[in-house]
Amino acid sequence: MNDNFSKKYGQVFLKDHNIALKEVSFLSPEDNECILEIGPGHGILTEQLLKYNINLTVVEPDHRFVDQLNQSYSNFIKSGKLKIIKADFLKLAPGKYDKIIGNIPYQISSKIVFKILDYDFKMAILMVQKEFAQRLVASPGTPDYSRLTVNSGIRSQIKILYNVSRNSFYPVPNVDSSIILIEKREYNIDIKKFDLFLIKLFSMRRKKISSIIDYHGIYSDKRPYELTIDQLIEVYSQS
Numbered sequence: 686m687n688d689n690f691s692k693k694y695g696q697v698f699l700k701d702h703n704i705a706l707k708e709v710s711f712l713s714p715e716d717n718e719c720i721l722e723i724g725p726g727h728g729i730l731t732e733q734l735l736k737y738n739i740n741l742t743v744v745e746p747d748h749r750f751v752d753q754l755n756q757s758y759s760n761f762i763k764s765g766k767l768k769i770i771k772a773d774f775l776k777l778a779p780g781k782y783d784k785i786i787g788n789i790p791y792q793i794s795s796k797i798v799f800k801i802l803d804y805d806f807k808m809a810i811l812m813v814q815k816e817f818a819q820r821l822v823a824s825p826g827t828p829d830y831s832r833l834t835v836n837s838g839i840r841s842q843i844k845i846l847y848n849v850s851r852n853s854f855y856p857v858p859n860v861d862s863s864i865i866l867i868e869k870r871e872y873n874i875d876i877k878k879f880d881l882f883l884i885k886l887f888s889m890r891r892k893k894i895s896s897i898i899d900y901h902g903i904y905s906d907k908r909p910y911e912l913t914i915d916q917l918i919e920v921y922s923q924s
Contacts, residue, residue, distance in 0.1 A: 696790040698726050699812065701853035708864055709733040711846055712786050712810045721806075723774050723787030723797065726750050728757060730786060735761055742768045744777065775800055785809035791817070791858070795833060802840045802869065809867040810846075818845050818863035830910050832887040836880060838914050842868045874918060882921050900924045 699705060708730060714720060714737040722743040725731045727750065734741050735758065745751050751771045761767035770777070775796055785806050789797045791814045798821075801809055813821075821843045823829035837843060849862040882898075886909040889897050894912075895905035902923050904916055912920065 696724075696726075697854040697856060697858045699729050699788050699853060700855050701849075702729065704849055704853050704864075705729045705733050707847060708786065708788075708810055708812065711864060711866065712784055712808075714739045714784065718783040719781075721780075721782040721785045721804075723785065723789060723801075723811075725754060726788070728754055730788065731758065731767075734786070735767065740766060740768075742770060742782070744770045744772055744774045746771065746773045779803040779805070781805040783807055786811070788812040791860070798837060798867070801867065802837070806869065811865050811867065812849065812862050813865060815848060815861040815863045818865050821865065825913050826911050831890075832880075832883045835883055835914050835917060836876075839872050839874065839879070839918070840870065840876070842870055874921075879918075879921055882924070883917070886917075894920060898924050 712720070714734065716738045717740065719740045719742070720734060722730055722734065722741060725743045725745050726747075731741070731743060731754065741761075743754065745754065748771065751769055754769055755762065758767050762769065775793070779800070782804065783806065785801055785804065786809065787797075789811055794813045794817050798811070798813075801811075820829045820831060820833050821837050822845055823831070823834045844866045845863050846866050847864040849864060851858050851861050854862070886894070886897055890910045891908055893906050893908060894900055897909070900920055900923060902920065904912060904920055907916075909917070
């Protein structure tokens with residue numbers, strides 16, 4: 686394995702092919718689907734994905750991995766089944782794909798998740814840090830329930846599908862990972878304005894709502910982290 690990997694974003698690489706198989710199985714590619722892979726690296730997911738009759742686009746910023754992928758999968762590129770984009774995923778304009786998959790760098794997981802939510806897609810399978818996954822799916826009233834939970838939950842349905850040992854990666858990180866499923870949901874709210882509202886509330890998450898904002902409704906004695914997403918939307922609409 687090539688150990689000349691970039692540490693800029695705290696990235697580690699999956700080495701367990703059984704886990705790669707599991708991720709692709711969760712994605713369940715179907716004939717002629719357009720699938721986007723984020724950050725293929727050495728191509729452990731790419732190899733499995735190309736066993737299906739799909740149209741695969743991969744986005745990779747590191748020229749070393751791009752060169753490696755070009756050499757390894759030149760026949761798929763020539764046939765039009767594989768397209769390689771050398772770019773930073775966060776700088777690309779959102780597009781439309783049937784499904785999205787990727788083992789994403791820990792340090793920019795939040796940015797990537799919210800970037801993905803700007804795309805048009807049916808489902809996404811991502812490998813993320815376990816603690817981050819737990820924050821995404823946290824329940825109201827728990828320590829992990831946060832602005833991140835609410836912002837992602839209002840725009841999507843997220844589930845943890847499988848937890849992955851740190852020993853499945855190289856270099857071995859200090860944390861375990863989780864495979865998550867993301868399915869978009871429709872919403873009818875100004876996300877940017879609602880986020881400003883959340884920033885204010887969750888910066889004082891242990892104070893009563895009525896002491897943070899001008900609100901005197903049925904949840905005025907509640908604390909931000911105790912309210913469900915629907916209840917927070919209700920407070921937002923009345924404040």
